[in-house]
Amino acid sequence: MEKYFTLQNGVQMPRIGYGTYKCTDGSDERVVRMALEAGYRMLDTAAAYKNEEYVGRAIKESGIPREEIFLTSKVWKTELGYEKTKKSFEESLERLQTDYLDLFLLHWPKPSADSQDWAELDQGSWKALEEFYSQKKVRAIGVSNFLPHHLEPLLETANVRPMVNQLELHVGYMQEATVQYCKEKGIQVQAWSPLGRRRVLEEPVVLEMAQKYDMSPAQFLLKFLLQQDICVVPKASSMERMRQNLEVPDIRILEEDMYMLRCLPQIGWGGEHPDLSRMAVCDV
Numbered sequence: 001m002e003k004y005f006t007l008q009n010g011v012q013m014p015r016i017g018y019g020t021y022k023c024t025d026g027s028d029e030r031v032v033r034m035a036l037e038a039g040y041r042m043l044d045t046a047a048a049y050k051n052e053e054y055v056g057r058a059i060k061e062s063g064i065p066r067e068e069i070f071l072t073s074k075v076w077k078t079e080l081g082y083e084k085t086k087k088s089f090e091e092s093l094e095r096l097q098t099d100y101l102d103l104f105l106l107h108w109p110k111p112s113a114d115s116q117d118w119a120e121l122d123q124g125s126w127k128a129l130e131e132f133y134s135q136k137k138v139r140a141i142g143v144s145n146f147l148p149h150h151l152e153p154l155l156e157t158a159n160v161r162p163m164v165n166q167l168e169l170h171v172g173y174m175q176e177a178t179v180q181y182c183k184e185k186g187i188q189v190q191a192w193s194p195l196g197r198r199r200v201l202e203e204p205v206v207l208e209m210a211q212k213y214d215m216s217p218a219q220f221l222l223k224f225l226l227q228q229d230i231c232v233v234p235k236a237s238s239m240e241r242m243r244q245n246l247e248v249p250d251i252r253i254l255e256e257d258m259y260m261l262r263c264l265p266q267i268g269w270g271g272e273h274p275d276l277s278r279m280a281v282c283d284v
């Protein structure tokens with residue numbers, strides 16, 4: 001299995017990365033260092049995770065050359081708009097102890113569900129991202145949690161098209177319309193919560209199929225996404241799980257099984273939607 005996907009600008013992005021949201025108890029960098037020792041070379045963080053300092057320290061302490069690590073961060077939704085995004089980016093660089101990022105994303109399209117000026121704010125932020133990109137402070141730029149109707153106004157004024165859209169995607173929540181839209185526009189899709197934050201790990205159909213393909217349920221869930229050319233950033237806390245998620249067997253899932261999984265009714269949604277106030281479900 002290829003280790004990388006090639007983005008529309010030619011940058012190579014690992015297909016499997018390590019998600020750092022809540023990966024530490026907020027007090028040190030040991031878990032991120034363990035992920036690097038396990039072999040991860042893509043780390044997904046964000047200003048909102050409040051762990052960029054630990055991620056930066058883990059990279060430094062690992063001794064791995066910076067250019068061997070694909071580092072992603074994101075600007076939080078309260079910092080949308082040209083000036084605020086510029087400031088947030090510089091602060092992320094400082095906390096991460098680096099002078100460039102591999103990927104920088106707008107974390108959510110709206111500051112709140114009832115925002116009236118979100119489209120202008122996104123356009124302002126995007127202008128800032130385009131500047132970082134042309135100054136080579138970031139190798140690729142993109143968005144997260146953007147549905148087609150959020151991407152449309154952004155594309156109207158963009159000079160550089162988003163290269164990545166990071167979305168909640170897993171068995172039971174596949175956001176087909178958005179994934180299809182991104183594919184048509186050449187935007188690489190990346191899955192957050194690819195294991196549904198454990199909510200879909202024990203679904204009977206997942207257990208049954210994982211056994212059929214001789215994979216762990218987590219590996220099977222990741223393979224289901226990878227086989228659709230979707231990158232994944234699972235989070236795990238032990239070396240054993242980290243390695244398991246990185247070493248997804250190269251066994252092709254039959255088309256009939258893929259189809260069946262894609263047709264499942266919605267299960268395991270995390271309860272976050274860019275146009276709605278946070279649902280009080282499943283916050284684990």
Ligand SMILES: NC(=O)c1ccc[n+]([C@@H]2O[C@H](COP(=O)([O-])OP(=O)(O)OC[C@H]3O[C@@H](n4cnc5c(N)ncnc54)[C@H](OP(=O)(O)O)[C@@H]3O)[C@@H](O)[C@H]2O)c1
Binds near residue numbers: 144238
């Ligand atoms: N862009 C966004 O808005 C957004 C939102 C949410 C998350 N994300 C990104 O996506 C990353 C991953 O998402 P997530 O952390 O929400 O959920 P996830 O990766 O789907 O699931 C993580 C959960 O699965 C467990 N797990 C991991 N590997 C396992 C295995 N092999 N077997 C059994 N259980 C396993 C973990 O347990 P242990 O930790 O106990 O091992 C943890 O409880 C985040 O860390 C973050 O980087 C982005």
